[in-house]
Amino acid sequence: MRALIVDDEALARSKLLRMLRAFPDVEVVGEASDGTAALTLAAQLRPDVIFLDVQMPEVDGFDVAASLPDDAPAVVFVTAYDQYALRAFDAHATDYLLKPVEPERLARTVQRLRVSEHGAARASIGVPAHLMIAERGQTHVVRCADIEWLEAADNYVTIHLPGRSLLIRRTLTALLSDLGPTFVRTHRSAAVALDAVLTVRPQGKGDATVVLRGGAEAPCSRQYREALMQRLQQ
Incomplete structure (x- = not known):
């Protein structure tokens, strides 16, 4: 299972990376600190799952998810705030992790990813405020x-x-x-x-x-x- 970690905080990315190494069938293939880099790496690396922070500068995690192509990987939202949970689950996100992420809770997420059908149709992630569009080597943030x-x-x-x-x-x-x-x-x-x-x-x-x-x-x-x-x- 190829994973991409997206979080604007380096310490949060490092912690999640260390925790995911405990699962032999999970390979972290990349890290991104903002939405632009997330979209670029998602297109280049083709991960099976993106662990996506909700609150980031300029555009949030929901905007990033809305900008992914239709054959996008599974999305697991990771955030310190619980008020986004309803929106995430209404959108059929694979899971929603609260920081600080506990090992037992992460293990349940990984198991859920193992049994999920990655080929299923992508669900709506809720109405975004922005779209991020990569074109000719640039990423445009569109309201x-x-x-x-x-x-x-x-x-x-x-x-x-x-x-x-x-x-x-x-x-x-x-x-x-x-x-x-x-x-x-x-x-x-x-x-x-x-x-x-x-x-x-x-x-x-x-x-x-x-x-x-x-x-x-x-x-x-x-x-x-x-x-x-x-x-x-x-």
């Missing part, structure tokens, strides 16, 4: 509130922001599951942020064009138009 619309292409989604666009390796369905009710699908390959909609311009045969606050236009097919109008009225 979800700034996203105007989403455009799907196979297993990638183009995230359209004011004045720029970024590509993330997610499916549109999975990304919308994470982003929550502030976004609505308008087409099999498009979704819009409700707050960004300025005009819905009718087209022929029941289709429409959605004009967004930055001037961009997103497609809206007849299949999704009624649901869009209902959401806007709400």
Whole structure:
């Protein structure tokens, strides 16, 4: 079982590393001190599980988890605060460890990881405040509130922001599951942020064009138009 440890505190990483060495079937393949490094190492090392701190500078652990690709490894949240437990378990995290981590409690987590089905569909991790998008050697921290619309292409989604666009390796369905009710699908390959909609311009045969606050236009097919109008009225 290949593990990645993510924590902004070096002492916490070292302690967890020492504790995981007690399990002969667990190999710690990397450590990261922030979300940017976590995403880079997750892509390079392909771990089976990420032990992920919740509170970190700039973006928290939930934002990092939301930025992982759909075939992401299992996630075990590790934190000194118990108020995040409900959110973690609602998201079907494999486990939630409180610092200081006790050896007996860690052993139960490892056993749970051994019997879990790593091939199961990824669960939503709750509505994130940010997404971290690696593109052309850089990692961009994107506020979800700034996203105007989403455009799907196979297993990638183009995230359209004011004045720029970024590509993330997610499916549109999975990304919308994470982003929550502030976004609505308008087409099999498009979704819009409700707050960004300025005009819905009718087209022929029941289709429409959605004009967004930055001037961009997103497609809206007849299949999704009624649901869009209902959401806007709400």
